[in-house]
Amino acid sequence: MFSGGYRGKLLRVDLARERHTIEPVPDTILEQYLGGRGVAAHYYHEGMGSSVDPLSPANKLIFFTGPLTGLPLPATTKFQCATRSPETGIYLCTNSSGEVGPYLKRQGYDGLIIEGQARRDLYLALADGQVEFRDASDLVMLDTPAAIKAVRADGEAPDAAVMAIGPAAYNDVRYACIMVGDRSFGRGGAGRVMAAKRLKAVAVSSRGEIPVANPARIKEILPAAAKNARETKRAHNLFGTNQYTEVMNELGCYSVRNFTSGVFEGAATLSKDYVTRHYKDRSSACFRCPVACAQVCSVREGPLAGAVSDPEYETVGTLGGVCGVSDFAAVIAGNQLCDEYGIDTMTVGCVIGYAMECYERGLFTREDTGGLELRFGDAAVMLELIRQIGRGVGFGSLLGKGFRELARTHPATAYYMMHVKGMAFAAYEPRGFYGMALAYGTSSRGACHNVGGWTIRDELLTGEYDRFALEGKGELVKRLQDTRGYIDSLGICTVVRSSMGFTDSPTGDVLLAATGVDFTPRLMTIGERVIDLERTILVREGITRKDDYLPDRIFTEPLPEGPAKGRMLTREMYDVMLDEYYRLRRWDRRGVPACPTEGADREAAG
Amino acid sequence: MIRVEVRFAGLPRTETGLKAETLELAPDITLERLVEQLNRSYSWEIGRGGSHFVLLNQQSLRRERWSETRLQDGDSVLVISAIAGG
Numbered sequence: 001m002f003s004g005g006y007r008g009k010l011l012r013v014d015l016a017r018e019r020h021t022i023e024p025v026p027d028t029i030l031e032q033y034l035g036g037r038g039v040a041a042h043y044y045h046e047g048m049g050s051s052v053d054p055l056s057p058a059n060k061l062i063f064f065t066g067p068l069t070g071l072p073l074p075a076t077t078k079f080q081c082a083t084r085s086p087e088t089g090i091y092l093c094t095n096s097s098g099e100v101g102p103y104l105k106r107q108g109y110d111g112l113i114i115e116g117q118a119r120r121d122l123y124l125a126l127a128d129g130q131v132e133f134r135d136a137s138d139l140v141m142l143d144t145p146a147a148i149k150a151v152r153a154d155g156e157a158p159d160a161a162v163m164a165i166g167p168a169a170y171n172d173v174r175y176a177c178i179m180v181g182d183r184s185f186g187r188g189g190a191g192r193v194m195a196a197k198r199l200k201a202v203a204v205s206s207r208g209e210i211p212v213a214n215p216a217r218i219k220e221i222l223p224a225a226a227k228n229a230r231e232t233k234r235a236h237n238l239f240g241t242n243q244y245t246e247v248m249n250e251l252g253c254y255s256v257r258n259f260t261s262g263v264f265e266g267a268a269t270l271s272k273d274y275v276t277r278h279y280k281d282r283s284s285a286c287f288r289c290p291v292a293c294a295q296v297c298s299v300r301e302g303p304l305a306g307a308v309s310d311p312e313y314e315t316v317g318t319l320g321g322v323c324g325v326s327d328f329a330a331v332i333a334g335n336q337l338c339d340e341y342g343i344d345t346m347t348v349g350c351v352i353g354y355a356m357e358c359y360e361r362g363l364f365t366r367e368d369t370g371g372l373e374l375r376f377g378d379a380a381v382m383l384e385l386i387r388q389i390g391r392g393v394g395f396g397s398l399l400g401k402g403f404r405e406l407a408r409t410h411p412a413t414a415y416y417m418m419h420v421k422g423m424a425f426a427a428y429e430p431r432g433f434y435g436m437a438l439a440y441g442t443s444s445r446g447a448c449h450n451v452g453g454w455t456i457r458d459e460l461l462t463g464e465y466d467r468f469a470l471e472g473k474g475e476l477v478k479r480l481q482d483t484r485g486y487i488d489s490l491g492i493c494t495v496v497r498s499s500m501g502f503t504d505s506p507t508g509d510v511l512l513a514a515t516g517v518d519f520t521p522r523l524m525t526i527g528e529r530v531i532d533l534e535r536t537i538l539v540r541e542g543i544t545r546k547d548d549y550l551p552d553r554i555f556t557e558p559l560p561e562g563p564a565k566g567r568m569l570t571r572e573m574y575d576v577m578l579d580e581y582y583r584l585r586r587w588d589r590r591g592v593p594a595c596p597t598e599g600a601d602r603e604a605a606g
Numbered sequence: 607m608i609r610v611e612v613r614f615a616g617l618p619r620t621e622t623g624l625k626a627e628t629l630e631l632a633p634d635i636t637l638e639r640l641v642e643q644l645n646r647s648y649s650w651e652i653g654r655g656g657s658h659f660v661l662l663n664q665q666s667l668r669r670e671r672w673s674e675t676r677l678q679d680g681d682s683v684l685v686i687s688a689i690a691g692g
Contacts, residue, residue, distance in 0.1 A: 247616050273620055461659045466665065
């Protein structure tokens with residue numbers, strides 16, 4: 001059926017036996033779920049029981065590219081991972097940029113499914129169509145940059161794309177990430193799953209090109225799409241996503257001191273102009289990206305001199321705003337530590353912010369913290385806690401367990417945990433944008449701004465919505481989630497997607513030129529089908545309506561200051577949005593879909 | 607005359623070098639007229655497909671309502687650049 005875009009095969013790896021098989025990926029699955037997130041969810045649904053322990057050999061790491069991953073088009077860098085999260089205890093979908101996804105397709109595979117637990121510490125090397133299980137016993141506790149370098153040297157493959165885990169994953173940090181070069185599968189703890197499998201890294205060499213259905217048309221599309229992306233995303237190139245910091249603060253919905261306020265008095269030194277003037281070295285691009293939104297920053301003087309990293313908005317908002325830290329040098333250093341240890345920056349910032357508030361309220365004492373005084377705004381303590389978490393020592397060994405486990409062991413502090421389904425908030429105050437509250441609540445992986453649907457633009461700029469109104473938010477979040485459902489299945493970055501016609505009203509012929517099949521008119525239906533399938537998985541794992549609510553703070557405390565002063569959501573207000581959302585999804589009042597192929601049924605019905 | 611605070615965030619703050627300025631304006635001025643004035647002052651294309659947007663007292667208004675929306679003394683207008691992605 002497909003004449004390009006896909007390779008039609010997946011690589012299934014059995015770590016215990018150190019064997020692999022190559023299987024066809026049925027066209028019918030690709031037609032239904034497109035690729036990436038959708039197809040990964042399909043294999044998770046088919047292959048994982050409802051009671052699998054995330055750290056047991058029965059868990060799987062299911063990596064899938066999309067039909068556009070690796071193609072000669074803008075930012076075709078994305079691939080997805082589905083696994084059972086050790087942070088949340090439920091289904092996780094997470095995505096990454098970097099070169100591993102594109103190279104996996106060049107090796108001839110749409111997907112990579114990793115099963116079992118190795119009997120020794122090893123890494124996987126894919127090169128020239130071969131699959132090798134190579135010894136990693138000397139690499140285990142290396143930080144991620146050193147591990148990636150060592151893997152390349154060991155395999156004599158200096159250009160190989162490598163994804164690796166750091167010490168945090170082996171030290172039981174439940175939100176340990178997988179670093180993919182300098183990008184990451186950040187959220188949900190896929191890195192911890194990899195450590196449980198005794199798999200340190202996966203190295204993939206580049207090999208050949210990926211066939212496309214209509215190469216001439218792809219060649220025509222590329223320059224116009226790249227030009228459009230460069231022009232429309234100029235601010236991303238200049239400032240990256242951190243351009244939002246001052247905007248969110250100006251609107252009174254920034255993430256401040258564990259979400260006790262929406263306005264941060266220290267925002268000026270975290271904001272783009274100050275950062276550009278004092279810290280920015282250059283803009284950096286992912287695979288085939290014409291935008292280059294990553295902002296590589298370095299600390300040039302002071303006690304943190306020499307620190308280098310590229311903090312995104314969310315990282316600035318969590319290591320900075322949530323912890324009350326206004327010193328951008330500390331954010332750069334904290335981000336670098338997280339990358340080296342292999343820790344999700346967003347979750348760690350929220351966990352530290354929670355610990356700071358609990359300490360200030362007397363719920364943690366110096367005895368608990370090993371003598372550390374946890375105060376909002378103390379950058380040195382924030383950095384020390386990241387080190388402790390990464391090393392699995394001191395108070396950090398407790399914080400590394402994440403909110404779900406902390407709620408079990410320290411129930412008296414649960415009120416101060418800003419999370420949904422065990423996943424920490426992103427850096428947007430949900431009382432400042434009611435749509436974001438619903439997005440956090442209904443995202444399939446917990447409080448996520450991407451998977452959940454990023455409502456900020458629609459609520460702020462279109463004039464169609466009042467950000468403090470309830471009506472229409474169910475429709476908005478559903479539409480954004482469905483859009484994201486298909487975008488995450490394509491294999492491209494969301495920053496450039498509209499340059500190729502991938503919006504909530506998809507246009508263009510990119511997919512026809514790539515695959516030979518005109519998916520475009522069906523994309524929103526496919527996105528909806530992906531969300532329905534994910535919800536079916538979650539319901540199987542015990543998730544119902546009760547899990548779609550936000551922490552009590554959001555429902556009981558009005559914002560104390562700023563433009564959104566006095567704003568809050570009651571549970572009754574939230575129910576108005578949630579009911580609308582369920583109704584439009586045709587889920588029942590418990591949040592249970594009729595069947596996972598609901599979207600397909602609707603499509604067939606015309 | 608009325609006094610209206612115009613605040614800038616995102617690219618507009620970089621381009622103007624200002625966090626905010628207070629303008630003294632004719633009592634019957636509409637949001638449409640103020641936007642035209644800002645477009646002239648800073649070579650922007652707000653409301654004409656450009657990448658900058660305005661909020662009046664923290665709320666966005668549909669483009670067609672700008673000409674009927676009279677500004678009041680003490681109003682706050684926020685100019686921000688397009689937000690996409692996340």
